[in-house]
Amino acid sequence: MNNNDIIYTVVFAALAILLLIAGVIITIFIAHRQKTKQEIEMAQMQLSYEKEIRTVEQEVQEQVLANFSSELHDNIGQLLTLLRLQIEQEKLDNPNDTKFAGMDDTLEMTINQVRMMSRSLNSDFIMQAGLVKALDIEINRLKQINSIQIHWDSDHSEPHLSKDQRLMAFRIFQEMLNNTLKHAKAKNIYITMKGDKQQFMLSVKDDGIGFDLNSVMNNGANGLKNIVKRAGLAQLNCDILTQKGGGCQYVIKNF
Structure with a gap:
């Protein structure tokens, strides 16, 4: 083997090594990009999954609150109204009895509190009335707390x-x-x-x-x-x- 053959052999070997190294680098780069892409896709899927879960949770919560709101308005509210009528009748039947004095204001405040709480729990009312009105009602309810x-x-x-x-x-x-x-x-x-x-x-x-x-x-x-x-x-x-x-x-x- 003459010198030219040796030179050619060394050059070809060097090129082969360089190509091999380049191939390894390209493979690692492609694998890294695929891994990064998969991680991004997984993160997006996780975020979408969490949003779906939160949406379902929110829907269930709003339905429970709507049912409770209806219960407050239809049943508790009616019972309080009936109680007010009974007190008014007792006052008419016993005009000199002072034990009912002051009950009207307390009962009226209680009825208003129930009404405002019922509205604050009802998502339909919030959507129809708007956020400002819903906040007004909730804040007015809280203002009844004297402490x-x-x-x-x-x-x-x-x-x-x-x-x-x-x-x-x-x-x-x-x-x-x-x-x-x-x-x-x-x-x-x-x-x-x-x-x-x-x-x-x-x-x-x-x-x-x-x-x-x-x-x-x-x-x-x-x-x-x-x-x-x-x-x-x-x-x-x-x-x-x-x-x-x-x-x-x-x-x-x-x-």
Whole structure:
């Protein structure tokens, strides 16, 4: 074998090695792209699955709430109305009996509370009346609680949200208020809503004890996680701003 043959052999061997290396690199690159594509598809499927589950859960929940709303309005409301009629009859039959004094106002307040609660549980009413009206009714109901002051500020503009977003925003609002009343030990709750143009913002702020958000989120806090997750599935943003001794503020918005 002469020198030229040796050179050709070395060159061909080098080319073969380079081609082999290139083939391996291309194979790894293609495999990586396929894996990435599969991971993206799996993530999208997981998100779609979670949305479907949430949709079913929401439908079941709304049906249960609608049934409970109907029960409150049709049965409990009628019983309270009957009780008021009976009291009025007793007052006519016994005009000098003072034991019924003051019952009218308490009973009327109870009937109004049941009526407002029934509306707040009924998703059809929320859709027909709008988010602003639904919030007004819920806040007026809460104002009957003498142990806490409710401050309500709104531009009274119905936000440009889809049906699902309006309903989800209202249910999240109820959950935020429930958390505040249950845990915050606050004296004041400040509720603000702006729905002008294409921007929507709903804020619930309190002057309570606050908490360490990271610590609470890392140790369960299913209620808070559920609020954030439900907002995300409705394509709304949810921020929780709090610190120990500094109260807490929930903000949901569409931007």
